[in-house]
Amino acid sequence: xxxxxxxxxxxxxxxxxxxxxxxxxxxxxxxxxxxxxxxxxxxxxxxxxxxxxxxxxxxxxxxxxxxxxxxxxxxxx
Numbered sequence: 001x002x003x004x005x006x007x008x009x010x011x012x013x014x015x016x017x018x019x020x021x022x023x024x025x026x027x028x029x030x031x032x033x034x035x036x037x038x039x040x041x042x043x044x045x046x047x048x049x050x051x052x053x054x055x056x057x058x059x060x061x062x063x064x065x066x067x068x069x070x071x072x073x074x075x076x077x
Contacts, residue, residue, distance in 0.1 A: 011038075012038060012042065015038065015039065015042055016042045019032060019039070019042055019043055019046065020046070022046075023046050023049075026047070026054050029043050029046060029047055030047075033047075
């Protein structure tokens, strides 16, 4: 069976359902990104669904967001 037939069948939908169970396990999802292109395409939207819910001790992203935002947005904050 060719690779294109596998990816055009039910495999992406079934893989997505399995990966959806791991939605709150961020370290496992990050590992899944490295498996292959299909898994990467399926996992990236899960990780970006709610990016601020990922627990982290690194708060540098606040500085980066504030530095790159426009002045109107900064005044609203």
